[in-house]
Each structure stands twice: as structure tokens, then as C-alpha cells.
Amino acid sequence: MRIGVLTAGGDCPGLNAVIRSVVHRAVHDRGDEVIGFEDGFTGLLDGRHRPLDTNDVAGILARGGTILGSARLERDRLREACDNSEELIDRLGLDALIPIGGEGTLTAARMLADAGLPVVGVPKTIDNDISATDRTFGFDTAVGVATEAMDRLKTTAESHQRVMVVEVMGRHAGWIALEAGMAAGAHGICIPERPFEVDDLVKMVEERFAREKKFALICVAEGAHPAQGSMPYEKGVIDQYGHERFVGIGNRLASELEHRLGKEAKPVILGHVQRGGTPTAYDRVLATRFGWHAVEAAHRGDFGQMTALRGTEIVMTPLANAVSELKRVPQDRMDEAESVY
Ligand code: F6P
DSSP: OEEEEEEOSSOOTTHHHHHHHHHIIIIIIHOOEEEEETTTHHHHHHTOEEEOOTTTTTTOTTOOSOTTOOOOOOHHHHHHHHHTHHHHHHHHOOSEEEEEESHHHHHHHHHHHHTTOOBEEEEOOTTOOBTTSSOOTTHHHHHHHHHHHHHHHHHHHHHHTOEEEEEEOOSSOOHHHHHHHHHHTOSEEEBTTBOBOHHHHHHHHHHHHHTTOOOEEEEEETTOOBOTTSSOOOOOEEOTTSOEEOTTHHHHHHHHHHHHHSSOEEEEEOGGGGTSSOOOHHHHHHHHHHHHHHHHHHHHTOTTEEEEEETTEEEEEEHHHHTTSBOOOOHHHHHHHHTTO
16 A cells, blocks of 8 residues: 655644654555655645655654644645646555644545545644544643643742733633643633633732732633723734634733732743643654554545544544534533632
């Protein structure tokens, strides 16, 4: 079998573990040929690829990023290629294509599958917001990085009697904010799923200081937004889901709190540090399992599907399910998080 693999969209710790696993299972165990496309779908459309054998993937299990490179999707070019799918299928000469990526990549994967290409998807995102799988690899690493950062920020905040507002990733879903916030014992967690009231945060900080607590920690997802009228703000941008988004919510919330509390409030934007570096053991294992099962699915001819974690099992699920809706933090998970502070 000739199998193509590519990584597309934002990078994520664990991508290399999937590539390694695909090569080990396909080349070593099953005698397949594997080629890696460079820079995501761009490499696929430009015909930029290289053979991958077990030597090429030696030592990459613990390495962050992706040895194949990644790029954002050029949707129009891909659509055009799908319209001429016979030419694309002939040119690629693949028995299976394994694209590894998030929502945009899986949507593209579905387009290619609908156009007749033998596609098996592998989901990834540090945001953990793909509804068809219980977990995505990269999430555990991102939560660990954000937790460690907040643990460190607590000690410096306490020394200076400050409020720390830590902005973590999560454009449409607040999973990183929820879990890192809980793990670090944040006193306030703001997520995109639930507009926050600035008054509540002000009250919480005042009560803490009244109880002789010397600092407060607030974890805010980048996609979180204040309830209407709760914070004087410029108009946000309406996103594809009809939600109003604000760029730089961490900075804006910190300055609002500083103004209202008369205490120093420092914004810390964690940004891409959450996506870089070595994956945790959990993410390496999940990524390796996804790679193994993707190759098996290709051999069974399970195309138009993607790997998914259900409980402890890896299952195959239609690519259509991957992108039908985002997995958002439910209210009961927020209730649990709030009862800890
Ligand atoms: O989708 C994952 C994600 O990490 C988001 O949380 C974040 O908004 C985005 O990627 C940023 O990606 P980039 O800066 O690479 O476009």
C-alpha cells in the first residue's frame, strides 16, 4: 500500500508521534510505502513530498512541532483540486491519505473524501474542542504548561499583593482555561461558553483581600467575553458562530480590574508557549494509538473516517461528525470548577 501523510493547521505537541507511529505500523509492520507531504495541503497540491522510513522518524517521539511542516489551508485551491479529483487521484497515486489536523483540516479531509480520495483523518488540537473524540492529543500538554505557568505566577503575585490575569488559548471553547484553572486553583475562570460578569470578579478579589489573602489568580480563555454591559468595551468582531469576540481580552480585563480595584492587576498572555515543546506521556500515547489505528483503518478500507477516543477505546467515526459541531464546556463542568474556590 502507498500511504501519504500530512500535518495541517496550527501545530500541536504529538504530531511527530503520530507520524512516527504511522511509519512504524505501515512501513515496518505491514511493508507499506509512506510518503510525507510538506507544509500540509500546500505540499499535497504542489507535489512536494518525501519518502518516510523508520530512520526518518527516529528520535521524534518526544519532539514538539512537526517534521513535515504545517500551513494554513488554501481553501480555494483545494476546492479547485476536488473539482478535478480524477486528475488529483491519478497524480498522487495513493492508496490512502492520512491528514492530521484540527477542524479546518478535517473539513478539508472530508472534501477530499467526498471527491473520491481514500482519506483517513486524525484529529488534533490543543483546544480539545472536536466533538467526535473525547480527547485530542496536545491538550494535556497545553494544560500542563498553563498550570505550571500559573503555579509560578501565584508565588510572585503573592509577594507583591497583585491580581494576575492569565490568558490561555481557546478561541471557541474553554477547555484549557477550565482544566488549567482548576489544576492551578485559579480563583476565577472565564470561558467563551459563558459570558463573565466583571462585578463578580471584582467582588471575589475584594473578598479575598478582606480575608487577608494576598493575591488573586484569574484564568481567562482568549475567546472569553464579558456579559453585555459588564465592562465598557469597544465592539468586538462577530465570529462564524455568531459570537462577539474581543482581541486581547487578558489585557483588557486586567486594566479594567486594576481601575476598579485600585490594586495592581498584571496580564500574562501565555500564547504559543502552550503549543510548543515536548508532548506529555499521555499525548504521546494517544498520538501513537491514533497513528496505529489510522493505518489499520486504511488497510480495512475505512475511508471518509477519522480516529477518535471513546472512553479508553480508539474507534473510527465519520469525518462528517468531526466538524458538525464544536465540543463546548458544559455548565456542570463549570459548576465543579467554581465549587473549588
Ligand atoms: O486552534 C488552536 C489554537 O491554538 C487556538 O487556541 C489559537 O487561537 C490558535 O490556535 C492560534 O493559532 P495561530 O496563531 O497559529 O494562527
